[in-house]
Amino acid sequence: MHVPDGFINAPVSVATGAVAAAAVAVSLRGARRELAGAAQGSGTGAERTAPLAGLVAAFIFAVQMLNFPVAAGTSGHLLGGALAAILVGPYTGVLCVSVVLLMQGVLFADGGLTALGVNITDMAIVTTVVAYALFRGLVKVLPRRRRSITVASFVAALVSVPAAAVAFTALYALGGTADVPIGKVFAAMVGVHVLIGIGEAAITALTVGAVIAVRPDLVHGARGLTAPLELRTSPLAAPDGEPTAAPAPADEPAAVPAAASASSSRRSVRRVWLAGLAAALVCAGGLSYYASASPDGLEKVAHDQGIDAKAKDHAAKHSPLADYSVKDITDPRLAGGLAGVIGVGATLAAGTGVFVVLRRRRSAATGEPAGATAERPTPEQV
Secondary structure (H helix, E strand, O other), rough: OOOOOOOHHHHHHHHHHHHHHHHHHHHHHHHHHHHHHHHHHHHHHHHHHHHHHHHHHHHHHHOOOOOOOEEEEEOOOEOOOOHHHHHOHHHHHHHHHHHHHHHHHHHOOOOOOOHHHHHHHHHHHHHHHHHHHHHHHHHHOOOOOOOHHHHHHHHHHHHHHHHHHHHHHHHHHHHEOOOOOOOHHHHHHHHHHHHHHHHHHHHHHHHHHHHOOOOOOHHHOOOOOOOOOOOOOOOOOOOOOOOOOOOOOOOHHHHHHHHHHHHHHHHHHHHHHHHHHHHHHHHOOOOOOOOOOOOEEHHHHHHHOOHHHHOOOOOOOOOOOOOHOOOOOOHHHHHHHHHHHHHHHHHHHHHHHHHHHHHHHHHHHHHOOOOOOHHHOOOOOO
């Protein structure tokens, strides 16, 4: 659903650019709290939450390369707003998808540069807000089980895609450059994106379910799923007036199990990170060659309804990586695979860099070292 240059007029493009800039600014502040909360809640350490968020951005970039057929001559691909919001939180999720869109627009000529505000508003903000609001509502009414998180993820992702189609239709009604009846645009966009939403839902539910099966504490939407441990007093309490045995003093060896647990947690997070990176590289570097070559939902509707009558060439159409293919490499499999790997690396670096800076600024503002948050006991532990 990447909107190219020329679909939306300049005034609406500028307005959505302002909306996107404001939303990103708010998300930068919100993401600091989410990243700090993830470090405290999971015990993984603040220095590890940023790479995990960066990995989510890289994974979304990779899976977006896997267009899947949804109807005759039409394909769809992951938008990623629901997946990002559930895995790392809504504010961080907006930033993840925004980083992906920026990389795609600048490096791969996918999504217009003048339409970047439109794309961030539609694909990052609308999908994330709608999906996470619906997800939280479902989690509150469903049983407190891991399966409920997966079911809520499926439904939230399913609804987020036609919601983005509705948002695009509204923007087109305000600033569309071609004279096309808005009723036809609405019917065509929503109809095809309901089908694409099914694929989005399946990918989101499978991914969230896979992470929950290994490390549920790393899933933002699954926080609070496990009941906290409670300290219970022994029923064999000593009678009044009789001395009780003094508690054994804490000594150095008692700290060894906690250290061992922390070390095991770090290794587990590292394995999850490596597995996620490997999956992203396989998707972008290998499986993308077999993706559907049919136009995606927006491209198909734009061609059939005449929305693309005033579309403009992308300013980066001569980029060495334009159209997800490395220039001057004749083998299409190698050219596309290498472009995908470069895209994963660039998105991972950009996303991780953004989130590392956010974590460090948060630590500087609170006067704590970057990893101190994970070591501080929670109120339940005191």
